[in-house]
Amino acid sequence: MPNVEIPLAELPENTPKQVEHNGVKLVVIRSGEQVFAYHDRCPHAHWPLSEGTVSNSVLECPGHAWEFDVQTGRCLNAPDHCLTAVPVVVDGEVVRLGEAAREKGEAT
Amino acid sequence: MRATYYGQACTLIEAGGIRILTDPWLTEGAYLGTWFHTHLLADAGVTPETFPKNIDYLFLSHEHQDHFDLATLKHFPQDIPILICRFATAKFLYYLHGLGFTNIRELASGEALTVGDGVSVTIFGTAEYTNDSAILVEHDGVRLFNETDCKLPYGDLEKLGQKGIDIGFYMFSGANWYPMLYDFPEEAMRELVRRRRKGLLRSLAQRVKVTKPRFAVPAAGPCMVLDPEFLWLNDEERGIFIDPEIAIAELQQANLASQPLYMAASDVWDSATGFQPHAPASFRGPRQDYIRSASERLAPQIASRREAEPAAHPDLGNNLVRHFNQLVASQTQRVRQRINAKLALQVSGPRGGDWTVDFTSNGPEFVREGILPDWTYKIDVEDKLISPFVSGEEPFFEDLLLSLRFRCARRPDEYNEPLYHFLYEADPEKLHNWYAER
Numbered sequence: 097m098p099n100v101e102i103p104l105a106e107l108p109e110n111t112p113k114q115v116e117h118n119g120v121k122l123v124v125i126r127s128g129e130q131v132f133a134y135h136d137r138c139p140h141a142h143w144p145l146s147e148g149t150v151s152n153s154v155l156e157c158p159g160h161a162w163e164f165d166v167q168t169g170r171c172l173n174a175p176d177h178c179l180t181a182v183p184v185v186v187d188g189e190v191v192r193l194g195e196a197a198r199e200k201g202e203a204t
Numbered sequence: 205m206r207a208t209y210y211g212q213a214c215t216l217i218e219a220g221g222i223r224i225l226t227d228p229w230l231t232e233g234a235y236l237g238t239w240f241h242t243h244l245l246a247d248a249g250v251t252p253e254t255f256p257k258n259i260d261y262l263f264l265s266h267e268h269q270d271h272f273d274l275a276t277l278k279h280f281p282q283d284i285p286i287l288i289c290r291f292a293t294a295k296f297l298y299y300l301h302g303l304g305f306t307n308i309r310e311l312a313s314g315e316a317l318t319v320g321d322g323v324s325v326t327i328f329g330t331a332e333y334t335n336d337s338a339i340l341v342e343h344d345g346v347r348l349f350n351e352t353d354c355k356l357p358y359g360d361l362e363k364l365g366q367k368g369i370d371i372g373f374y375m376f377s378g379a380n381w382y383p384m385l386y387d388f389p390e391e392a393m394r395e396l397v398r399r400r401r402k403g404l405l406r407s408l409a410q411r412v413k414v415t416k417p418r419f420a421v422p423a424a425g426p427c428m429v430l431d432p433e434f435l436w437l438n439d440e441e442r443g444i445f446i447d448p449e450i451a452i453a454e455l456q457q458a459n460l461a462s463q464p465l466y467m468a469a470s471d472v473w474d475s476a477t478g479f480q481p482h483a484p485a486s487f488r489g490p491r492q493d494y495i496r497s498a499s500e501r502l503a504p505q506i507a508s509r510r511e512a513e514p515a516a517h518p519d520l521g522n523n524l525v526r527h528f529n530q531l532v533a534s535q536t537q538r539v540r541q542r543i544n545a546k547l548a549l550q551v552s553g554p555r556g557g558d559w560t561v562d563f564t565s566n567g568p569e570f571v572r573e574g575i576l577p578d579w580t581y582k583i584d585v586e587d588k589l590i591s592p593f594v595s596g597e598e599p600f601f602e603d604l605l606l607s608l609r610f611r612c613a614r615r616p617d618e619y620n621e622p623l624y625h626f627l628y629e630a631d632p633e634k635l636h637n638w639y640a641e642r
Contacts, residue, residue: 140331140355141331142357142358142359158407159355160355161406175619176542176622177621
């Protein structure tokens with residue numbers, strides 16, 4: 097399965113973007129020179145995090161305002177929860193996303 | 205279709221000759237006398253005694269007292285058809301049976317039931333560990349959605365939006381004790397309140413956006429706290445109980461295709477004729493003025509209710525130890541490890557004392573006398589208030605917390621969701637299954 101490539105220029109800073117990879121929806125966030133990718137599904141009630149907002153390295157879910165550390169995926173208000181990360185490599189002006197396995201209950 | 209709003213999540217839905225009543229809470233002073241409606245129902249002439257009883261179906265979304273009021277329900281016949289969601293445990297079903305109700309129909313989440321000529325009801329279950337549900341009523345091409353205060357999975361909301369909704373009733377306010385009852389410094393508290401209110405309002409707009417109703421009514425959520433000692437909980441800067449008109453303004457600002465509709469208790473919406481205001485003018489006046497006036501009017505009633513509260517059970521200490529020992533011991537090791545808490549209970553009053561429920565213990569005893577120095581969550585509560593919840597008289601521990609008549613603290617300052625789930629419903633199988641999947 098080829099990795100997904102995204103031009104870095106298509107990722108405005110702190111603006112979550114939805115990308116589909118191997119039938120799995122991912123949320124990709126650029127934070128400074130770093131890029132992070134997670135399954136686009138809040139563990140709480142499964143809202144798409146790509147519809148959320150990013151501020152001060154915190155991603156807020158649009159559904160019920162759960163907050164996640166952009167860099168680690170850790171939920172800040174319910175630390176028992178964590179987003180499922182997907183490997184990311186920033187190669188110059190290109191962002192490559194690693195393989196994303198579908199999680200239980202995750203829609204294609 | 206016609207819907208009359210009676211505050212919180214209570215709607216009387218009339219369609220095709222069928223009358224469905226959702227979450228009837230028609231008294232005041234739920235949760236140990238703390239919760240009053242956004243506006244007093246009696247001011248609109250609504251009481252359980254005068255309320256029409258020719259109801260074909262009751263829908264009860266869950267067991268919280270602002271949705272499931274025993275004092276209201278006793279006015280209905282015990283064979284009235286009751287619709288509930290099939291939850292992970294039958295606790296709510298058995299409780300209803302125990303009250304003598306004989307005609308209860310459980311529906312799986314997403315299951316539709318024809319309740320009359322062309323009238324269909326679908327119940328949706330929450331995405332959360334708690335038991336909660338929402339209802340969709342359809343008749344003759346008109347669709348009414350009452351979310352109650354249920355947090356549905358996104359997929360269900362999306363499907364509702366794909367078919368469209370004519371009128372939707374949405375939760376919009378906070379309705380619990382965070383952050384107000386924690387020992388945060390005042391400034392930190394105000395900031396947490398500000399952020400929580402902002403998140404709640406944004407969430408409302410998002411749920412309306414996804415479900416696409418023609419009319420969006422901010423409904424379940426806020427209460428008035430009228431005890432003079434706790435009036436501060438109603439403040440915009442210090443509490444999470446949001447004024448419905450603020451929710452309306454939020455929806456207006458969101459610039460959605462849906463029309464925000466402020467319905468106060470006793471107002472009516474009719475699919476043929478539209479909105480019909482019936483609520484008293486005072487329900488549309490400044491909310492803080494209304495709250496102050498209501499508190500003054502009800503102060504004697506609140507005071508006498510407090511005085512009549514029974515004392516704690518003489519054997520409170522042993523009851524508490526036995527209660528928590530049994531509940532913790534019945535959990536699997538995996539669940540105890542996920543909870544990983546030392547819950548300090550600082551109980552004041554003549555039968556009070558200090559105990560710590562230690563989920564990190566290897567057992568067989570999990571409750572220790574005294575407050576362990578490394579407690580992680582602390583509840584400070586009166587003996588008479590906690591007493592019925594550890595003696596088996598009151599089955600729903602969260603009712604105590606929703607009374608807002610306690611103080612709490614946590615170390616570290618993080619939400620321990622597994623501990624909350626344990627306190628909400630400590631069913632070992634349910635807890636184990638929930639955490640086995642996560």
